[in-house]
Amino acid sequence: MTNKFKNITKIYKESLVRKILGIKMDKPEKNPNTFLFKCGPIGVPEKYKKILIEPVIGHRSDDYKNTSKNLMNGLTEILNLGENLKPFITTGYASSQFSNIDQLISEDGIVLAVDSGVFSRKAIGEQIKAGIKVHEIKVEYGKTIDLEVLANEFEKVRPEAVYITASNTSTGTYQLKPELREVIGDECLLFVDEVSLMGAYHIDRASLGIDLGFAGTQKGWLLDPGLVVGYISNRASNKIEKSTRPIPQIRNYNELVKSSADGKPFATINTSLVRALEARVYDLWQAGGADAINRRNRELNKIYEKFLEQLRYLSVESFPERKDASPTVGCYKYDSKKIGLYKVQAKLQEDKSLVEGYNGVTIDTGYKNINKLLKEKGLASGRVPLFGHNPRLVERILERQAELIRSNQFWR
Numbered sequence: 179m180t181n182k183f184k185n186i187t188k189i190y191k192e193s194l195v196r197k198i199l200g201i202k203m204d205k206p207e208k209n210p211n212t213f214l215f216k217c218g219p220i221g222v223p224e225k226y227k228k229i230l231i232e233p234v235i236g237h238r239s240d241d242y243k244n245t246s247k248n249l250m251n252g253l254t255e256i257l258n259l260g261e262n263l264k265p266f267i268t269t270g271y272a273s274s275q276f277s278n279i280d281q282l283i284s285e286d287g288i289v290l291a292v293d294s295g296v297f298s299r300k301a302i303g304e305q306i307k308a309g310i311k312v313h314e315i316k317v318e319y320g321k322t323i324d325l326e327v328l329a330n331e332f333e334k335v336r337p338e339a340v341y342i343t344a345s346n347t348s349t350g351t352y353q354l355k356p357e358l359r360e361v362i363g364d365e366c367l368l369f370v371d372e373v374s375l376m377g378a379y380h381i382d383r384a385s386l387g388i389d390l391g392f393a394g395t396q397k398g399w400l401l402d403p404g405l406v407v408g409y410i411s412n413r414a415s416n417k418i419e420k421s422t423r424p425i426p427q428i429r430n431y432n433e434l435v436k437s438s439a440d441g442k443p444f445a446t447i448n449t450s451l452v453r454a455l456e457a458r459v460y461d462l463w464q465a466g467g468a469d470a471i472n473r474r475n476r477e478l479n480k481i482y483e484k485f486l487e488q489l490r491y492l493s494v495e496s497f498p499e500r501k502d503a504s505p506t507v508g509c510y511k512y513d514s515k516k517i518g519l520y521k522v523q524a525k526l527q528e529d530k531s532l533v534e535g536y537n538g539v540t541i542d543t544g545y546k547n548i549n550k551l552l553k554e555k556g557l558a559s560g561r562v563p564l565f566g567h568n569p570r571l572v573e574r575i576l577e578r579q580a581e582l583i584r585s586n587q588f589w590r
Contacts, residue, residue, distance in 0.1 A: 213533040215575055216542040217347050217374060217507050217561045219396040219403050221533070222454075223568075225461075226401055229454040242449050243441030245456050250439050252459035253407065256467045257376070260384055263409045266434040267455070269447050270406050272373040272394040276301040277308035279341065279369050279390065281425045282414050287338030288313055289369075290331060292323050294353050295346030296547050301371060305341070313337065319349045319548065322502040329361050339367035339389075345375040347397070348545040350509025350561060351498045359387045367414060373397060376407060377458070378506045378565040379475050380468035389414040390431070395451065398506060398565050399458055404448050407455070410435060471566070475505055478564040478572055482508040485562070485576040489583055492516060497548075497559055508562035509544070511552060519543050519560055522582045532575055539575055 196202075213221040222230070235241045246267070253265040283289060289310055291302045294317040305312050313335045317323050323342075332340075340362050344354040354370065362368065367389040375381065376391070378398030383391065392408035395401040410431045418425065418432050427433045428444050437443050462471060485508075486496060493516070497509040512519070520543060527538040543549075544559030552558055562576065 211537045212527050212540045213536040215539050217563045226454045230450050235449045237447050237449050246441035249456045256462050262412050264435045265409045266438040268406045268434050275392045276304035280308050288335050289339050289341050290337035291341040296348035298343040320498045323353050325361050341369045343371040345504040347374040350504045350507040352504045374507050380471045401454050404451050477569045481573045488580045506564045511557050511559050514558040
């Protein structure tokens with residue numbers, strides 16, 4: 179029997195067995211091996227990819243204890259947490275923290291939440307499901323919170339806490355205004371979703387008086403998804419201590435701070451991802467910490483501005499006004515009758531010249547809910563991650579993307 183015949187027989191037998199047993203699972207598809215130039219998850223730089231595939235270390239080992247302790251020291255430094263804010267890490271994704279704020283609110287307490295985009299909308303939904311009393315302020319997508327409106331609503335409900343998404347990934351808006359603390363006063367707690375901000379843009383957490391901040395690793399930290407990086411203030415921590423509400427250890431913020439500082443996680447954690455995060459934080463610290471983070475961010479924004487300028491004649495422009503725009507998520511709108519961005523994406527996915535070792539690049543064609551809103555006006559959106567990659571890489575991708583958009587063959 180020839181090898182070819184043996185293979186055909188084997189395939190036939192396998193398909194027959196699958197049919198008899200009703201098995202519908204197909205063989206896994208091959209990874210397309212394109213560099214993700216999207217607003218999360220993001221393409222991981224080669225240095226950190228290598229750490230992620232190294233042999234796993236045990237989460238109860240001395241190696242891991244040292245890694246976790248060192249990482250907490252590093253986070254305290256580059257996030258400028260000082261004495262009042264304590265860092266933590268935990269398994270999961272940033273969205274898992276949406277309703278975890280219940281442990282910081284009394285049973286009758288109200289959270290004043292700003293709905294500025296898809297992810298703040300999701301957060302509010304999760305908080306309501308968790309039994310938290312939420313008073314919403316709706317902001318037109320693409321706009322930022324009006325502080326006068328915030329002040330009026332604050333006076334109406336006198337909330338225990340304000341919840342805000344700093345950089346809304348879906349709309350590319352920045353909501354964390356420096357006057358925010360002045361409006362809500364000193365007593366009110368402030369919870370901030372920093373998911374597309376942390377690691378890529380430095381904010382003055384002390385002057386803003388943030389009591390809880392958190393993010394995932396798949397955006398500004400330039401790593402794979404799977405970890406939450408956060409911090410909590412001393413006064414928020416004290417509220418948990420005094421709370422009579424039962425809080426499971428696995429999500430208790432005080433326990434997370436302690437286990438992160440001691441390197442003794444409640445359960446198995448992705449130690450490879452923690453080690454990659456340690457390396458990323460160390461690199462940022464060596465480069466100059468907060469100053470270096472924002473210096474890189476300014477350079478990336480200049481490249482993005484150039485991209486917009488090159489396409490202005492095709493009516494490509496920032497979705498939010500630039501003064502309201504996120505420093506880390508470039509969200510632009512364009513005439514969907516003129517430009518075929520999905521055609522551009524398909525072409526870039528075949529361009530091996532852009533990122534070494536990859537078959538091409540997958541760009542961001544905008545968030546579907548925002549595109550649905552824009553469709554009524556004959557528009558669509560695209561996004562550009564300004565998360566901290568090498569500026570030359572970002573410039574190379576955007577120049578090629580702009581070149582393709584300008585080409586007649588990618589017009590509708």
